Amino acid sequence: MASVLKAQKANASKVAKGKRKADEMDVDADEEQPQTGVTKKMKNKQRVLLLSSRGITHRMRHLMSDIESLLPHVKKDSKLDSKSQLHLLPELADLNNCNNTLYFEARRHEDLYLWAAKMPNGPSIKMHVQNVHTMDELKLTGNCLKGSRGLLSFDASFEETEWGKLTKEVFTHIFGVPPTARKAKPFIDHILTFSIVDNKIWFRNFQILEKDPSQPNGPPTTTLVEIGPRFVLTPIRIFEGAFGGATVYSNPGTCRTKPAPLSSLRSFTFAPCTFSPPPIHVIRLTCPPHLTYSTLPPFTHGTEFVSPAAVRSALRREKGAKYGVRKDAEDETARRRERQAKARGEDELAVSKVFA
């Protein structure tokens, strides 16, 4: 890319001065990723489009507004009407001059997914958001300047995997406030931490206090107070393009199977009531998957991503299994009764005979 740019520059220098200016602007426009710009002073230019789908709950909305207040380079847009037309997002970002997008997608008013994408050419990371605590909670007592640039801290796990490195890069662009942001303040008083624990990305935001509040005249020691928000992200997939393209990473644990029809499920769920569910990886290797489906522990703390819909349906199935067990027992009793009646033979003194 650099060689192309050089060539263009060389071309531009040949022609007249006025023309060159226009050409250079063109180069910039073609660039589309200002951070790799060839200007002498390397600048980190980022703008983030922040928007959500329809159907978000108040908590999700508050989370969004928290992020908006923390990141001064965010442009908030109105809700996206349709969930199936994500290809509109690059256009929207382009209209707003944004080169990043944070898109919150709410499903069934309970699940929240977060898309973090670089805009014109990708990649885009799709994550599942859990354990949301917003800044409104009174337990989080910290505070910071609105629009101050936060530090970004990534733990060592991000460097271990390729997808971690990519995620770190994308988050650096999105959550790192560029110094040129219009509303940015010149001091640093908070720090955003990203840590991978349990294959999930945990987000925390702390205020940096220079002095210990308990001893105001003591020596200056750094203490931290949490500001919020908090959330946990489970990466699901990374796509090559912006809201589309080939999958270059998918969470290994996405063990989803076709739900078996109810009839077959009922026949299965009678038996497995007795055995305790083995760990998932064992299941995956040994049992047929539709068996694992009903025996899937509802909340797995393993390394894997199980979609909340699958969890819910597993729960429902478990409930349904109870019903199945009861029904089966009822059937069984009826059959036994019948059998017994047959075995006894006809009663000589049956009411119907006596009073015939």
Add this chain to the structure above:
Amino acid sequence: MPSTKSTKPPAKDTKKTKAKGESKKKLPESSPKVAVVPVVEEDENEWEDEENVEDDEQDSDSDSDNGGVDEEGMERLMKALGEDGLNEFDQAMLEDDDEDDSGDEEAEEDVEEDELDDEDVEKLSDESESEEDNEEDEEELVALDDEDVELEPDAVPQQKLEVDNEVALLRIRENIQLDPSIPWTETLVLSYPEKIDVDVNDDLNRELAFYKQALHSANQARQLAASHKFPFTRPSDYFAEMVKSDAHMERIRQRLLNESATIKKSEEKRREREGKKFGKQVQIEKLKEREKNKKDMEERLKGLKRKRKDLLETGGGQDGDDFDVAVEDAMADRPAKRSRPGAPGGKKITRQTRDKKFGFGGQGRRSKQNTKESTDNFDMGSSRKGGKGGKGGPGKGGKGGPKRPGKSRRMAARSK
């Protein structure tokens, strides 16, 4: 000569066979059920090819879905048609089409796919997407899948394959990476050198680990800022809008206060409860002591009685007094101090001191009667001094007499 539209699938297929051949040459086969780690060269062409392949595959999928012509059939058809089945223009058009499609369609498809995924509907293209590299397996799987859908619902369903295409991830990252030469102040990114390895369910330790990470990074940042001459600490006279409003902070403060108040209250209550418990103990002890005292007393009396019994029987008249004193002594529980009045140890106080202390005699019987002197004496002022019983004379309220002090003074004097 068919129109472009109608020839689209066969044309694609020719392309596909070509692409397939290429990729077959380059790509090694891998088993279907393991994580796919494709061998991909860095150049873009390769990728485009692959995308096309993928695209075509999806097309072929849809073909087989439609129950129309299968792949081999198509191939045969194309052979029959021969190379001159399409003119160059058409082919160019088709290729264009292909190229255009590959981007948009994919995007759409992925979107759809996700939509469906979440609705728990398996879609065929899932497989095609995740297995862009090994087509043979792909076909098998598709076949399986078809069975799955139509024939037996109990058959082993497809499993998601994990994708971790590190080469592609690396390439993407290199594409979007910020210039490594930009100063730290542009990004403010810090890396914590340690891995966080805690039990996720242990909230306290987990949060502590996060806190440590943040603290370490903050200190590191302070040093970096100092070396970059970058303002870090907010001066105390710099005021600006905060993330949380004052009203909100006030609420937080109020809550903290309330919390501490409740803690204090509960502490006090606990102490009180403990005090109560303790008080009860004290009470019990007191009662016990009283009981004990009573017992002691009785015992002592009994002892005395036993001692005196023989004396009484022998009949000593003045012994009655002695007995009383002894009883008193026993009751007072300090027999050593008090002794008999006649005892040689007792100190005798003199008559005078005794009179002084207790008073002696009195006014006498006639002390209030008039005497000759008092009768003659009309001097009111000195009446009190001189004569006894001059009280009640006519000079009440006379000028010379000493006045009674006011009430307040009297009260004050009394209180003295």
